[in-house]
Amino acid sequence: MSSSALLLALLLVLVVAxxxxxxxxxxxxxxxxxxxxxxxxxxxxxxxMIVVAIVVR
Numbered sequence: 001m002s003s004s005a006l007l008l009a010l011l012l013v014l015v016v017a018x019x020x021x022x023x024x025x026x027x028x029x030x031x032x033x034x035x036x037x038x039x040x041x042x043x044x045x046x047x048x049m050i051v052v053a054i055v056v057r
Contacts, residue, residue, distance in 0.1 A: 005055050012055070016048045 023041050027034045 009052060009055050012048055012051055016044060019044050 020041060023037045027037055
């Protein structure tokens with residue numbers, strides 16, 4: 001795997017971790033919004049899995 005692909009994968013992991021942390025914080029502050037955020041988090045996770053599969057190829 002090239003160094004640019006590794007850098008892209010690392011960047012993707014960091015962005016997904018930041019988004020997950022933001023969702024966790026908002027869910028903690030606003031418990032009524034937990035269900036829509038779980039759907040959003042699932043969408044972000046699915047997108048990250050697809051991008052990582054493409055980068056690893």
